[in-house]
Amino acid sequence: MSKTAGLVAALVLLVVVVLASIAIGARDIPLPAVLHPTDVTERLIIRDLRFPRTVVGLIVGIALGVSGALIQALTRNPLADPGILGVGPGAAFFVALAVGVFGIGSITGYLWFAFAGALVVTVVVYVIGAAGRRTADPVRLVLAGVALGAVLGGITAAMTLLDPVAFDAMRFWSAGTIADRGLAVVWPVLPFLAIGLILAAIAAAPLNAIALGDDAASALGAHVTRTRVVVVAAVTLLAGGATAIAGPIGFVGLMVPHVARWITGPDQRWILAYTTVLAPILLLTADVLGRVVMRPGEIPVGIVTAFVGAPVLIVLIRRTRVSGL
Amino acid sequence: MIDFGRRTLWARLGPVSLRLDVRSLAVCAVLAALSLSVALVALASGDFRLSVSEVVSAVLDRQSFAHTIVVDWRMPRVLAALVFGAALGVSGAIFQSLTRNPLASPDIIGFSTGAYTGALLVMVLAGGSYLRVAGGALAGGLATAALVYLLAYRRGVQGFRLIIVGIAVAATLNSFNTWLMLTADLEVAMAAATWGIGSLNDTGWAQAGLGGVVIGVLLLVAVPLARPLRQLELGDDAARARGVAVEPARLALVALGVALTAAVSAAAGPIVFVALAAGQISRRLTRTAGVALAPAAFLGALMLCACDYVAQHVLPTPLPVGVVTVVLGGGYLIWLLIHESRRRL
Known part of the structure; x- marks a missing residue:
């Protein structure tokens, strides 16, 4: 099967999943009614609940997956997920601040705190990783992300362990969900995600060159430093935006790029x-x-994502001739 | 004599010869001295303040009230911090060497996550005493580690496959843990979160003594395994060519790393980040190519002991030690990264 045919098959599967996401729930809606809803209640359910939820799922899924692929390509570390540059801990820290210090309790209120946290912390991580050099070495970038993430995670833990209200809010936020988000939450973040996707598309070809090593990449005419900055910016926008909308959803960004790499090379x-x-x-x-x-x-x-994805990942790594990074 | 580009000492005792790296030795000595001083200060501090000389006399004088305070109350916690820290440092160094990945820690084989799952199940479903929680953690952790190893085994365990399977299993258990936390009552969930970040608050002689003996034996086992670990860093083929039985050595090392973490987790909860940071920080201090076991052990001991001192005495409200290890350890790692780049300019 050629790569193009495989992609078309995957697209068909995506359409099926989207229809299922609109049809299935506490009240199931038969497929004909999904396409042409006649019943008033069903129309309301689709318009106000299922359709926004499906759109949120689509957008968040794409953002998490693409940012995961970029960060794995940049760091060449199979353990790297989009959160590794501090996006997850940064967002969580700012949300904990919003709950604990400013007493904010709504998802729209968290949104900007989470997004700001993700952006600020990633910039700091990049500055530490690149400190004193022309370009940020990926290993140092990852270590800086882990270290700063740990510091912020510790402070977040201390804040929440001392404040039961914040703890209660955080344990629900940190589960990650796309229910009850609504399109109102998506619109303000959408431009950032769009910019992130464009940057990702720009960086794809130079990333291929960088995989050969920095020197070879320069010789091939790729701008190593510029590409790294573009990739970090894209990862931050995509992962930060997704986390702001849905909370920290792990594993998608970690697993899907591995599977994609085993299919495509x-x-x-x-x-x-x-x-x-x-x-x-x-x-x-x-x-x-x-x-x-x-x-x-x-x-x-x-x-649920890990429960769905983990068995697939384990079967694949045991069966296929897998390629490392 | 071979020039390794670093100053080395040679020691010969009959058939045994040792090559000792001067910088590593010095780092270990300094770290050990620092750990001892912090331990002494920790023994002296608390509501009942003592001077260092009073601590020494209190230990010797069995009749005094100070003896009860120092030996019966404070010492087990300080000793536990030293020993548990060393254990975490060594197990982190083992996993980082085996996978040649600076992000690797015993967590990648799912042990800590599994231990947390076991403890959570006991806490949420059964409502557990200290011993039951420790048992649940041990059972959960060991079962998870065995599962990851078995799922990754396919005519040998290769580092990359171990990492991926570890990610998958740990992610699943993490999700399960989050779900358990969501369904639990707020009080239970907070107690579980405190356990999950690691705390030495309940450490008495029972935990410190048992944990200390187990970890002491395991650290002795680690000594002869350090050499095959170095060879494995060169890759499986190179190690095999140099006479290392690759799979048995790797299994022994994984088992050792898991056992060390298991002993700590059962006694004090999965104290996070020491395993990850000790290897990386000590590598930067000794300036060695790989992550060495002995410096990581000393650094782990110093880190946990100092962090527990801060958690107990410096902060306005006592917090679990795990909170302090991540903040201080992470902060120090950041400082090292910045400092390192300045030096190389």
Whole structure:
């Protein structure tokens, strides 16, 4: 099967998952009614709940997947996820501040705190990683991200352990969910995500050159430093935006790029294309399962993704001839 | 004599010869001295203040009230901090060497996550005493580590596959833990979160003694394994060519690393970040190519002991030691990264 055919098949699968996400829930809607809703209640459910939720899932999935692919390509570390540059801990720290210090309790209130936290912390990580050099060495970048993330995580833990109200708010925020977000939460973040995706598309080809090593990349005409800055900016915008909308959803950004790489081989352009389609498939499938498993209750999608994705990842790494980074 | 580009000392005792790196030796000595001083200060501090000389006399004088305070109350906690820290440092160094990945720690084989799952299950479902929680943590951690190793085994365990399987299993358990936290009552969830970040608050002679003996034996086992670990860093083929039985050595090292973490987790909860930071910081202090075991052990001991002192005596409200290890350890690692780049300019 050629790569293009595989991509088309994945796209078809994505359409199926999107339809399922609109149809399945506490009240199931038959497929014909999904396409042409006649019943008033069903129309309301689709318009106010299922459709926004599916759109949020699509957007968050794409953003997380692409940022994961970029960060793995940049650091060449299979343990690197989009949160590694401090996005996750930064967002969590600022949300804890919002709850604990400013007494904010709504998701729209958290939104900008989370996004600001992700941006500020990533910039600091980059400055530490690049300190005193022309360019940020990926290993130092990762260590700086982990170290700063640990510091912020510790302070967040201290704040929440001493404040039960903040603890309670944080444990629900940190599960990660795309339910009840609504399009109102998406619109303000969308431009940032769009810029992130454009930057990702620009960086794909030079990343292929950088995979050969910095010197070879320079000889091939790629701007190593500029590419790294572009990639870090894209990762921050995408992962920060996704975290602001849905809370920290792990594993999508970690797993999907690995799977995409095993399907396509090392070309970043193909990896990014596949990731863009596969990541929302994983996220929406997990979300649908989270609605079905404990009816009429729901499990937040951030909890289900690992249960859906982990078995796939383990089977793949045991069967295929996998390529490292 | 071979010039390794670094000053070395040679020691010969009959058939045994040792090559000792001067800088590593010095770093270890300084770290040990620092750990001892912090330990002495910790023994002297508290509501009942003592001077260092009074601590020494209190230890010797079995009749005094100070003896009860120093030996029965303070010493187990200080000793536990030293020994547990060393254990975490060594196990982190082992995993970072084996996978040749600076982000690796015993967590990658899922042990800590599994231990947390076990403890959470006991706390949330059964409502556990200290011993039951420790048992649950041990069972959960060991089962997870075994599962990860088995799932990654396919005619040998290769570092990359171990990492990926570890990610998958740990992520699943993490999700399960989050879900347990969501369903638990707020009080139980907060107690669980405190356990999950690691605390030495409940450490008495029972935990310190048992943990100390187990960890002491394990550290002795680590000594002969240090050499194959160095060879494995060169890659499986090179190590095999140099006479290392690759799979048995790797299994022994993984088992050792897991056992060290297990002993600490059962007694004090999964104290985070020491394992990750000790290896990286000590590597930068000794300026060695790989992560060495002995400096990591001394640094882990110093880190945990100092952090526990801060957690107990410096902060306005006592917090679990895990909170302090991440903040101080992370802060120091950041400082090192910045400092390192300045020096190389």
